[in-house]
Amino acid sequence: MQAVMETYKRLGIAPTGGEGSWLFDREGNRYLDFIGGIATNSLGHGHPDLVGAIQEQAGKLIHCSNLYEIPLQAEVAEMLTGATDFDRVFFCSSGAESVEAAIKLSRKYAHDTYGPNKHEILTFSKSFHGRTYGGLTATAQPALRDGFGPMLPGMVHAPFGDLEAAEALVGPQTAAVLVEPIQGEGGVNEPPEGFLRGLRGLCDEHGALLIFDEVQTGAGRTGHLYAYQGVGVVPDVLTSAKGLGGGFPVGAMMVKEEYAALGPGNHGSTFGGNPLAMAAVKAVLGVVNDPAFLREVRFKGTVLKNALEKLAEQVPGAEVRGEGLLLGFDFGDAGLAREVFEHCLDQGVLVNLVGGTTIRMAPPLTVSRTEVRAALDTFRGGVYQAVEETVPEAAVA
Numbered sequence: 001m002q003a004v005m006e007t008y009k010r011l012g013i014a015p016t017g018g019e020g021s022w023l024f025d026r027e028g029n030r031y032l033d034f035i036g037g038i039a040t041n042s043l044g045h046g047h048p049d050l051v052g053a054i055q056e057q058a059g060k061l062i063h064c065s066n067l068y069e070i071p072l073q074a075e076v077a078e079m080l081t082g083a084t085d086f087d088r089v090f091f092c093s094s095g096a097e098s099v100e101a102a103i104k105l106s107r108k109y110a111h112d113t114y115g116p117n118k119h120e121i122l123t124f125s126k127s128f129h130g131r132t133y134g135g136l137t138a139t140a141q142p143a144l145r146d147g148f149g150p151m152l153p154g155m156v157h158a159p160f161g162d163l164e165a166a167e168a169l170v171g172p173q174t175a176a177v178l179v180e181p182i183q184g185e186g187g188v189n190e191p192p193e194g195f196l197r198g199l200r201g202l203c204d205e206h207g208a209l210l211i212f213d214e215v216q217t218g219a220g221r222t223g224h225l226y227a228y229q230g231v232g233v234v235p236d237v238l239t240s241a242k243g244l245g246g247g248f249p250v251g252a253m254m255v256k257e258e259y260a261a262l263g264p265g266n267h268g269s270t271f272g273g274n275p276l277a278m279a280a281v282k283a284v285l286g287v288v289n290d291p292a293f294l295r296e297v298r299f300k301g302t303v304l305k306n307a308l309e310k311l312a313e314q315v316p317g318a319e320v321r322g323e324g325l326l327l328g329f330d331f332g333d334a335g336l337a338r339e340v341f342e343h344c345l346d347q348g349v350l351v352n353l354v355g356g357t358t359i360r361m362a363p364p365l366t367v368s369r370t371e372v373r374a375a376l377d378t379f380r381g382g383v384y385q386a387v388e389e390t391v392p393e394a395a396v397a
């Protein structure tokens, strides 16, 4: 690893193969993957539909420039617009790139419709929108931005969930409000009831676009193809990536026809929507965009969440958040969270820590009910052990 820039704090395991919800390393260790490449391996590992689609397309045509027509791109765009409230799709290769596209589109729309003074974008504390300058400026986490200034001008931030604070910052100068319907990296934070609807109202009132960053919550993660479909608040623009390609790097920005302000020459991406990426998305949507599949995701998510909530009752200050198969167990204590995380790792269950005190779970959407129970047993064991250790000697009669 000496030659790799150390931009990640890595755990000492090295998976070299995978099948379903399991990862294997060269020493023959098995890991139950309850983080799924951070909500990315939506179909688990080695899913025959995804592997087959990529293999078949690789043999036909891997890349073709957007100088030409790409029929598979048109087909996949129609799959997405047919399954959502959007009419136009811009394809790219990552989440950050999809956020950049959304930022550029909303500014262009505001500029063309209202003039150059309407360019401000409101985002929220604890958000995560990617590592590029647009995404990073939108990401209202000082720790991630320190040392990289100056940030992009024209972005303002309100506390996540605080509708009054948002109201104070939205006005005629606002081009867009950018928000995750459930914050992923920030700790699996759900907004309070009415917050997203309130933002919808503010945007309508001030002619601003409402952008949902569904890079993490999208592609079936919450048990809906997109989380907004479960919330009942329809944004104008939506970003998608992570699970969309099941591990193949692909992103998408979707928008309603009336706001599709980008024309030829305004934006682009060399790899965006190339045939190999589109074959991957088509395979993923073929599995995920199915009411029975999504219902099963909701079922497994509900079983898992109920069990975690029961467990949380035994940990003072603990809280469970999230929806579908994007769940967070907040211990309210960094030491406790780390101890349980390490217990899970020791026992071969992969989860991760977000926001310091929260363990995030995002298993493949294809995870079996049996695997959910197995991960729960391990997690529960870790919690019992950690909580036992916090009982002071003096409290024992």
Ligand SMILES: *Cc1c(COP(=O)(O)O)cnc(C)c1O
Residues within 6 Å of the ligand: 094, 095, 096, 097, 099, 128, 129, 130, 131, 180, 184, 185, 213, 214, 215, 216, 217, 241, 242
């Ligand atoms: C991961 C993530 C991103 C960034 O995606 P990359 O593919 O890493 O660029 C943006 N927004 C949200 C909500 C994310 O979870």
